[in-house]
Amino acid sequence: MFFHDDELQFEVEVEEPNPYFAKMLQQAIGGAEGEMRVALQYMFQAFAVPAEKQEFRRLLMETACEELGHIEMLATAVSKNLAGAPEELREEAREDAVIDAMMSGGQPRQALSAGLHAMPVDSNGVPFTGGYVVASGNLAADMYANVMAESTGRLLATRLYEFTDDPGMKDMLAYLIARDTMHQNQWHAALEDMGEHVPVPASFPQEKENDDWNYAFMSTYREEREDPGRPWTEGTSFDGKEEFTYSPDQPGGGPPDLEEVIDEMYNEVN
Known part of the structure; x- marks a missing residue:
């Protein structure tokens, strides 16, 4: 069962809207390193946790719900970067030949299909796929997959941080990077708490x-x-x-x- 509170998990402000950065943020929503991936990954892992391991189910499910909040934050950031982008900023971005080429061949669907809002796609417009989700039913294997997911997610967020000068976007990304730090550590702590689990599965003779x-x-x-x-x-x-x-x-x-x-x-x- 889920409940929704109509409040962002963390403040999302955009001082200088940038349509190109909105497309880059899409990777953090629907990309292989994105929040849709980890939200569904942790949720489906939690569904498989047996009754005697409820502390792990709670750990996974609470983190999954947190990641849903991150999707909402990023979707808000995409909308604010798209809807408020002035024409002069669009033209200024096009002065860079590489950016101009990418914007010219960008994602018209963000306007045509979503009315200048976020979509469940990556930065190239490729739809999110459940193939990104790892939920093996083996807690140890899943925890190692979670460490990898948070590592690549943190890597993506740090790269996005370097690609923007907008103070609001930097504040949001600094928060997401911090949460990735915590999540990496909590999955390692969970593995430590499991005791002997290497090689996975440890139950095979x-x-x-x-x-x-x-x-x-x-x-x-x-x-x-x-x-x-x-x-x-x-x-x-x-x-x-x-x-x-x-x-x-x-x-x-x-x-x-x-x-x-x-x-x-x-x-x-x-």
């Missing part, structure tokens, strides 16, 4: 693995190369269960020997 290769760094160079002596080729493994080793080559399995093709598939080779 490791004795069923091929133990000749489960802690060996495999070189794929054609010519044999020496062990570079890095932390992933020697010393104790990250999970503390074995020692890393270095293999200068691959085990080899001979050429592929496919069985005869199935006639009904019409895969004959002429």
